[in-house]
Amino acid sequence: MSETPLHYRSLAGLAALMRRREASPVEVTRAFLDRAEALNERLGAYILIDRKGALASARRAEGAIASGGAVGLLAGVPLAIKDIIHVRGVRTTSGSRVMAEYVAPENSTLVERLRASGAVLLGKLNLSEFAIGGTIEHPFGTPRNPWDLTRATGGSSSGSAVAVAAGLCAAALGSDTGGSIRGPASFCGIVGIRPTYSRVTRHGVVPMSWSYDTIGPMTRTVEDCALMLQAIAGHDPRDRTSSKLPVPDYREALRKGIRGVRLGLPREMFDFEGLEAETKCAVERAVRVLKELGTSTRSVSLPTSPWGGAIFLATADVDAAAYHREWLTTRGDDYDWSTRVRLESASLVPATAYIRAQRARSLVRSELLTALSETDVLALPTTSSPAPTLEEGTGKPGGYYQDRKRDLGSRRYMSAPSVSGLPAITVPCGFTKSGLPIGLQFIGRPFDEATLFRVAHAYEQAAGLYHKHPPL
Amino acid sequence: MIRLYSIIAARISEKTNLMSKLTKAKVKRLAALVGLDLDKARAETITSRLDAVLEELEAIPDERLAGVEPLPVFLVEPPSSDE
Numbered sequence: 001m002s003e004t005p006l007h008y009r010s011l012a013g014l015a016a017l018m019r020r021r022e023a024s025p026v027e028v029t030r031a032f033l034d035r036a037e038a039l040n041e042r043l044g045a046y047i048l049i050d051r052k053g054a055l056a057s058a059r060r061a062e063g064a065i066a067s068g069g070a071v072g073l074l075a076g077v078p079l080a081i082k083d084i085i086h087v088r089g090v091r092t093t094s095g096s097r098v099m100a101e102y103v104a105p106e107n108s109t110l111v112e113r114l115r116a117s118g119a120v121l122l123g124k125l126n127l128s129e130f131a132i133g134g135t136i137e138h139p140f141g142t143p144r145n146p147w148d149l150t151r152a153t154g155g156s157s158s159g160s161a162v163a164v165a166a167g168l169c170a171a172a173l174g175s176d177t178g179g180s181i182r183g184p185a186s187f188c189g190i191v192g193i194r195p196t197y198s199r200v201t202r203h204g205v206v207p208m209s210w211s212y213d214t215i216g217p218m219t220r221t222v223e224d225c226a227l228m229l230q231a232i233a234g235h236d237p238r239d240r241t242s243s244k245l246p247v248p249d250y251r252e253a254l255r256k257g258i259r260g261v262r263l264g265l266p267r268e269m270f271d272f273e274g275l276e277a278e279t280k281c282a283v284e285r286a287v288r289v290l291k292e293l294g295t296s297t298r299s300v301s302l303p304t305s306p307w308g309g310a311i312f313l314a315t316a317d318v319d320a321a322a323y324h325r326e327w328l329t330t331r332g333d334d335y336d337w338s339t340r341v342r343l344e345s346a347s348l349v350p351a352t353a354y355i356r357a358q359r360a361r362s363l364v365r366s367e368l369l370t371a372l373s374e375t376d377v378l379a380l381p382t383t384s385s386p387a388p389t390l391e392e393g394t395g396k397p398g399g400y401y402q403d404r405k406r407d408l409g410s411r412r413y414m415s416a417p418s419v420s421g422l423p424a425i426t427v428p429c430g431f432t433k434s435g436l437p438i439g440l441q442f443i444g445r446p447f448d449e450a451t452l453f454r455v456a457h458a459y460e461q462a463a464g465l466y467h468k469h470p471p472l
Numbered sequence: 473m474i475r476l477y478s479i480i481a482a483r484i485s486e487k488t489n490l491m492s493k494l495t496k497a498k499v500k501r502l503a504a505l506v507g508l509d510l511d512k513a514r515a516e517t518i519t520s521r522l523d524a525v526l527e528e529l530e531a532i533p534d535e536r537l538a539g540v541e542p543l544p545v546f547l548v549e550p551p552s553s554d555e
Binding site for chain 2: 303304307309310311313314328329332337340341342344345347348349350353355356357358359360361362363365366397408
């Protein structure tokens with residue numbers, strides 16, 4: 001047995017230990033609960049820790065394993081979910097005072113699927129208000145980056161990223177509209193996938209944008225990410241947009257190796273003047289590792305992608321403004337200042353601008369599909385820079401999100417797959433001199449998450465960075 | 473044909489911007505029409521934010537958008553080979 005502490009074991013490793021009865025689901029759950037309760041005040045990861053419910057689930061998992069019958073893929077594994085995902089009888093706050101007292105009347109399909117696979121739900125995780133990003137004052141505690149507590153975590157799946165990176169759960173669910181899984185995962189040094197739009201059900205999840213929202217796993221390894229997506233992907237009659245395409249065996253894809261895989265390197269993502277030197281250097285180093293593993297590379301162009309940020313804000317935010325219309329006029333003061341300003345701005349986007357952005361959105365998708373017709377995946381930085389300071393990482397006037405050039409320009413990295421509905425994964429590829437994680441992103445063809453897992457896993461195993469954990 | 477469309481689109485675009493020059497007063501009036509009462513700080517930030525987004529959208533070359541239709545909701549199945 002390795003010396004990795006229990007709380008930093010992989011999901012796959014923990015599941016195997018418990019299936020072999022070398023670890024007890026109840027003891028594993030208790031260990032994660034103790035750690036989460038001890039560190040949550042410092043890290044602001046959880047909004048709700050459900051000790052009683054988690055231990056009851058763990059006992060059921062333990063009983064199922066002990067009976068010797070077939071158990072689910074995630075039997076006994078302690079997970080946590082972003083607090084926009086409904087659990088019947090439990091508050092879904094969406095990280096907002098507006099929904100602080102809202103109790104979900106039914107389970108989301110995601111919760112039903114996780115429970116059906118035997119997972120133990122530890123609690124609900126903090127986030128940027130309504131999954132929008134840039135929150136200045138989090139009503140349920142400020143999420144802090146476990147690699148440096150003075151740094152931001154990125155949003156909006158901030159609590160999910162913190163909890164996974166700090167070992168407060170084995171893995172988590174986040175949601176990604178314009179980068180809300182990939183950004184925090186990159187800033188906190190973990191793996192996160194935005195699946196193809198419609199691959200994962202959105203039933204029972206508070207929306208940000210109906211035509212952008214995706215739900216995905218955030219984990220410490222690529223294999224864990226594949227396992228968790230396996231448990232939640234697939235058609236759901238309760239979500240009319242969910243795809244009926246069969247779900248492949250993602251874990252099987254990990255065993256194939258990547259010799260002969262063609263990587264596309266988008267020029268607009270490597271030549272951007274706002275790309276910080278250490279980030280660029282780490283990603284270029286990762287590409288060299290991938291070449292040594294047998295991939296070929298070629299330069300590709302995504303000429304409209306630099307406008308991805310503006311396209312996103314003029315479309316996804318307009319969806320959000322429509323959803324929040326009534327609350328904005330009746331409970332405006334209950335919103336965080338930054339969320340309110342962002343929603344009010346989107347309420348005023350002219351219809352002609354909205355349609356222009358939707359046309360440009362088609363164009364970005366078309367350019368990505370063209371690039372992916374000549375290559376298998378695209379490799380690029382996940383973000384233009386590592387985690388900003390807590391002060392910079394909010395929507396305060398003068399902060400990171402208020403700096404027009406920096407914000408709109410740097411949004412291109414995560415906006416391109418978001419506006420196109422394509423899948424993208426981030427995996428750690430290095431650290432800055434000051435010890436902050438850097439993320440490498442791969443974008444794939446629609447519904448080809450298997451190739452993303454395959455490439456990301458091969459890189460991860462070669463680089464070995466998954467052994468590093470924050471100095472807590 | 474596409475070239476002709478591009479020229480026409482470019483000329484229309486020169487004459488009709490996505491929104492005439494934004495001012496704080498215009499933003500406050502527009503907001504009032506949709507039931508939002510903006511204070512000074514929010515009006516300032518929204519004016520600057522909206523101005524930035526609209527300016528960026530206008531900077532997308534019209535020629536590139538010629539003949540491109542909006543695609544607000546994506547197909548849930550894989551694209552056909554001619555997409």
